[in-house]
Amino acid sequence: MNPVIEAVRALILAAAMAHGVDADLMDRLARCESGYNPNSVAGPYMGLYQLGPAKRQRFLAEGYDNVFDPAQQANFVAEELANGDVGSWAGCNH
Numbered sequence: 001m002n003p004v005i006e007a008v009r010a011l012i013l014a015a016a017m018a019h020g021v022d023a024d025l026m027d028r029l030a031r032c033e034s035g036y037n038p039n040s041v042a043g044p045y046m047g048l049y050q051l052g053p054a055k056r057q058r059f060l061a062e063g064y065d066n067v068f069d070p071a072q073q074a075n076f077v078a079e080e081l082a083n084g085d086v087g088s089w090a091g092c093n094h
Contacts, residue, residue, distance in 0.1 A: 029077070
């Protein structure tokens with residue numbers, strides 16, 4: 001497998017473990033949303049988990065500062081999932 005993707009998947013696993021959420025779900029979401037590309041941009045959506053404008057505002061308010069940093073996005077999304085927000089990724093949550 002691609003070493004860049006493997007590195008991103010390792011960050012996802014670490015974030016999932018740190019926040020007690022399903023690593024397989026986080027992996028599926030990253031694959032679906034961006035193909036594991038932390039620099040992905042699709043319209044107003046950005047990064048590994050394709051954060052939209054409202055989520056990016058929350059991301060920044062939570063103290064993160066780089067939407068294209070895969071570790072920051074993975075930790076933010078793990079926190080969101082731990083708090084019950086699966087709906088933001090409903091299109092990929094299967």
